[in-house]
Amino acid sequence: MTAPTLAMERTALAWRRTSLGAAACALLFAHEAIVDGRPTWPIPLAAATVALLLAGVGWSRGRALDRGHSGTAHRVVATTTLAVATVSLIAVVTVLLNG
Numbered sequence: 001m002t003a004p005t006l007a008m009e010r011t012a013l014a015w016r017r018t019s020l021g022a023a024a025c026a027l028l029f030a031h032e033a034i035v036d037g038r039p040t041w042p043i044p045l046a047a048a049t050v051a052l053l054l055a056g057v058g059w060s061r062g063r064a065l066d067r068g069h070s071g072t073a074h075r076v077v078a079t080t081t082l083a084v085a086t087v088s089l090i091a092v093v094t095v096l097l098n099g
Helices: 003-035 042-066 076-096
Strands: none
Touching: 003 042, 003 076, 042 076
């Protein structure tokens, strides 16, 4: 294996870890929306939806890198940044409203 191949493999694994983390966050937000029962349930449900979309983006990027399609990642990184910022903002709002 060459160094570029190893770098792509590490990056693919990082994207997979990102997708698994986002999926876990989505489950936690969905649990919060279902168990809470307060009128603010759409807020954590929106965060769960965004986190699931992020999981899909991360998984597809990891698979593309595994296949050797490096391409440009500007849009994927920008989408990931926006999704993480949105989920973080929703988490803060959820804590403030339910706190």
